[in-house]
Amino acid sequence: KQNFVSCDTCKDILHHKSIDGTSSMMKHFRSCEKNSINNNNESLTINEYFSSLKTRSVPTRSKKKVLNATVELVAMDNRAFELVGGNGFINLAQTIFDVGQELSKSQNINVSDLLPHPTTVSRNIDRLFISRKSQLISLCQNIKSYAIVVDFWTESHSGVSFCGISFHFLNEELQLYAFILGCYPYDRDNQSSSQIRQFVDAKLLEFDLSLENSKFVVTDNENKMKSCFKEPCIRIGCSIHYLNKQLEHCFTSVTLEKISVNCDLVQEMFDYIRKIVSHVRRTHKQSKLPRKLQSYSYTRFNGAFLTMNVFLTVFDDLVGVLDRTFLDDYMLIDKDLLEHVCSFLGPFEEVINELSCDKKPTIYKVLPLRQCLINRCTIHQDDHDGIRQIKTFLIE
Template sequence: MELIKSNDASVTFAKPTTTTSLVWRNFNCIYVDNRKQNFVSCDTCKDILHHKSIDGTSSMMKHFRSCEKNSINNNNECLTINEYFSSRKTRSVPTRTKKKVLNATVELVATDNRAFELVGGNGFINLAQTIFDVGQQMSKSQNINVSDLLPHPTTVSVSFCGISLHFLNEELQLYVFILGCYPYDRDNQSSNQIRQFVDGKLLEFDLSLENNKFVVTDNENKMKSCFKDPCIRIGCSIHYLNKQLEHCFTSVTLEKIPVNCDLVQEMFDYIRKIVSHVRRTHKQSKLPRKLQSYSDTRFNGAFLTMNVFLTLFDDLAGVLDRTFLDDYMLIDKDLLENVCSFLAPFEEVINELSCDKKPTIYKVLPLRQCLINQCTIRQDDHDGIRQIKTFLSHRFQEVWVMQDIHYITTILHPFLKNFDFNPSLQDKAINLVKNEITKRQSSTSTTSCTMTATTTTTTVTTADLNTQPKPSTSLLLQCFDLPKNDLKTSSKPYQEFDEYMKLNVQINETDDFSLFWLTHKSKFPTLFSIVQDYYAVPAANTTIERLFSSAKNTVTDKRTSLGTEKINKLLFLQKNLTQLKQFDKKIDNVASTTDTKRKVTHHDKNSTEISSHNQEQFRTSTTVKKLKIDEDDDIFICDDDQDDKENDDF
């Protein structure tokens, strides 16, 4: 009462959200510090009444009828005896009900590893009372589960936005730099808000998105709308692949069309039930290895779950009870083996496209075609495998659409340019490359001169890429000079590309494609610039996915009080520490080089009384230092030029 009289800010009044009695129209519930109290306030006379949900609304109805402003209108109405006097019968809780609650409480503290004092806290009592009140108000016919009422444990959460920078230098070395894992502080996650947030973070590094910049994101509609322009958005290939695998095993319908993978979905449901049961009942210790739960956020998660289950298939029969043993007997082991064998190449493709140490964009088109070929139906295929192949083949061709960059990077790979995996796609790739050459033709000569003047000389030891390789029969043969390539620049618009297509390139799978382009950089300058710009684009945004995983590992149960900015700084150092050390060494080398030059200059001017022997020694020492300075300068000229390149991808 004192808090109400003093108009304390902690006291609030609110109508109940769900009510069954009309009397609540004239009363408000009282909250102190957002906690509901066992009191209500009359809207008419502002009186405070004691009220519990177990008492009903009879006392409130009596007060409403006897209220001063309503007494005139209600003089002729008679009140029942129950409205004047409450029943003397005490409402006792049945022993069976109390024991049921007691057992549930014991299970709570044991399962969640909580103290028994938890149930005595005001917060828990308020929560239990609220759930009890809601349960009374809910009709039994509504069939509502308590899990529908409880909030998600991450209701109070912080969204993060990860940004990484990818680029290739003049030596075709891939650099990946994590700009940050920023807490998203916008009002909502609309496409406009996300774009403004990303642009703001890029401006901190003096970067901006332009028409010649590539952005790799997942394939949600808001991300597609967010990065429509002025940039080129590339969809994450692994998300395309993983989403179709997820639908294959978990979705009944997709875009109002049946998925028709009933056999494998039924088997997968049995597997998930058994895995969940074994992990929940702590029977893992009886198995040689740990079963893997399914997660839709893990790439190819269904394959991982089923593959581990297949490995332990024979051992599971001895740890399951009768209920789950029946589900176990319904699983067709032959079908499970066929499904795991069929999904193994998909796992290999995901691993290939997830690499962030080397370029991967050129792999998307051929690997996608390999997966489509993998979905070709054979006569001896199981019915379940036929269902999977039909669904995935259709979805890959309909949803996983290739963009121009995939065709261009594929044909500019010396070992894929003939498109032996699908010759019908070569003509489109040729036309796209010619269009790109036309765009760059005006700046080709300038770019060629700049590259020749500012880069260091690189010695490439590789086999002859223009002719059939001869098997080496002796060590001496391996030391012979390689045939020199014709380094004359092409004069016709497409002569450079035509000569590249005519080369008979023989390269092993383990060879690096960059050796080919470094060797032919002067002969094909325009194509080299396209390779340098396009090959920096990653096939997937797994770099950011790994960044989010690192964030989860950083914020552990023992470090839950870390601020969002500290998390960003920790991840920045963790992901970029190696490169930052390299930059620091280069800065130290530049500083030491500058000091050496200054010392040499001052020493030459002031040393007039040095003996000839000392002068000779001084010249020798200076010459050696100058050689080192020249080497360092060459490296730094190359690195400084990279800052001006426009092949950065986020």
């Protein structure tokens, strides 16, 4: 017979004999740190002690509250409707609910009975959209001074063009607010400047907004957009778009307005990098690298920098991943030039991020940041030939 016992809470071993009674155990129980923290010497209530294993039906009012919150979740976080049906999500929700039960002393409820079906969530998305749009319309009616940002692009695979429109204004405390009015498929017969303007005006009218002489419109610097918003409004060219287009031409364009870009060294290197990145991603060899390679996208600001910077990070690891064909292209890449290009483009990325701030106005930063980049394009004697080509093009 063993003369000891173990504490269920802290697992301490206590000397105990039956003839001693329970005094030593009670003394340890009162001094047990974990027990005092977790239980605070509180006795169970009758409902807790005789808790029912059956789950209660969830009131309709409570289910509606959870439904609305779930619709908000998938809409605001851009999540799939099936999210609420996943085992992981149900486990998380049940755990949170159980913790709430411990604090509120409520009875057991199966969280599966509380969560709406994904189909129910999908059917309520339109209702939420109509409600939020109505609130936004009411807000727009009270704003007298604002700016509209308009962006057009075409999806390369389907050929469908889209128009994105956002609404920006300052409140009385000079806090910047931004709302996306919508991303609309362009359904007009052509993309003439007059048709585009009519399309944008029609979408703004849905929110009781109109472009007048005192209203600002921010667009890219393409001739078509300049023609669309000549009047009656004040058009401001997007500085980030202008900067991004110049960097894009450095790495992808042979000529610009019938004038040679003359960035052969960096363009040849960039072509090799794009081929290797495409091959690695297509052949599912990403898992062998410490970081995922990034494909080039002309719609991403400073996309060439992101592609090359990630490529440089895993440059030495690529030797063990590439086959002979692409290894020949790899050997033709000048790592020294790649390092210089990434170092040169780093401040451009910082400027783009600085001007992309959506919490406060940034127009006052354009001129000083522009001058900073111009100063960076000063040619030095020890510059690599490829860097000289980039600087010459950007300055001109």
